[in-house]
Amino acid sequence: MNLHALRLFHAVASSGSVTRAAEQLSISQPAITAQIKKFEKELALPLLQPDGRGIRLTDAGRQVKELADRLFAVERQIETLAEQYGRGDQGRLSLAATYLPANFLLPAWLAKFKQKHERVEMSVTTTNSSGALRLLQRMEADLALYGGLPEEHPDTIQAEELFQDELWFVVAPTHRHAGGSIGLDDMMREPFIMREEGSSTRERLFSLCRTYNVPSPRIALQFNGLHEAISAVIAGYGASFVSSLVVRDEVRRGELSRVHVEGVNLRNSIAICTRRGENLSPAASNLVDLIRESRDGMGSG
Incomplete structure (x- = not known):
């Protein structure tokens, strides 16, 4: 079926006039008339018939117009969809993230992203770093x-x-070392509240002790989540070693205090990974741009 001829017929049927259709499409009236006659012959159906100085639709013409209405409406939907995908306003995004960004960075970033790109479907898998890269x-x-x-x-x-964020030793504000500066060996005499074995920050703490040849910390309480561990420290027991991203608000509000350990300045690297040489989808590119903008607004610490 000649879709160009169908489009011409639809324009005539919608406007009710070959003249108006010719003006809208910038095509001569004789050319439109000739194309529609060929179209009628192709379908073996009369679609238009004279009506005084104008034209009117036959019964078959009315039904063809109704189907063409639906066809060209779908065409416009496809064009809109393509535009939205091209702008990154529609599509699907799948993210893999380790515990720290998944719990303390992505929620705010993704909420901000969804406010601008509501139709983008998103999923986040929280795993370890090797799992995320896999x-x-x-x-x-x-x-x-x-x-x-x-x-x-x-x-x-x-x-x-x-960016990079610092790893802090934190205690309750009433702790004797709150706001002070002590050696690593003295810090390790405190009972620690940490996440479960296998957490990266816990491993960093034990590695730090091995590097400086001091006794490993005594893990007095162990939780599967950081929030629970921090809540226990706020309640007044023990110390913790944690990313500044996790506790900076509590430190700012005075619910926790830092302990500065002499000679220790460990940092986390917060990074975003993509497949090398592969162009990001528009939606993914928009998210990466938003993350970079958010990073710039956070500063480096």
Whole structure:
């Protein structure tokens, strides 16, 4: 079926006049008339018939127009969809992230993103750093974010460090070391409240003790989540070693206090990973731009 001729017929049927259709389409009246006659012959159906100085639709013409209305409405929907995908306003995004960015960065970033791009469907898988990179490599994630020591990654992965955050020793404001500066060996005499074995920050703490040849900390309380561990410290027991991202608001409000440990200045790297040489989808590109803007507004610490 000649879709160009169908479009011409639809324009005539919608406007009720060959003259008006010719003006709208910038095509001569004789050309439109000739195309519609060929179209009628192709369908073996009369679609238009004279009505005084104008034309009117036959019964078949009315039904063809109704179907054409639906066809060209779908065409406009497809064009709109393509425009939205092209702008990144529609589509699907799958993210893989480690605990730190998944719990303390992504919620605010994704809420801000969804306010601008409501129709983009999003999912987040929280895993360890090697798991996040594995999902990215397997094409099961569009982006991966991790927080911790800079990860070794294959050449197929491109990592962009967004910023670094400090790792802090924190205690309750009433603790005798609150706001003070002490040695690492004295700090390790305190009971610690930490996440479960395998957490990256806990491993960093034990590694720090091995590096400086001081006794490992005594883990007096262990929780599966950081919020629970921090709440216990706020309640007045023990110390914790944690990313500044997690506790900076509590420190600012005076609910927690830092303990400065002499000679210790450990940092986490917060990075975003993509597949090297692969163009991001418009939606993914928009999210990366928003994350970079948010990073710039946070500063480096």
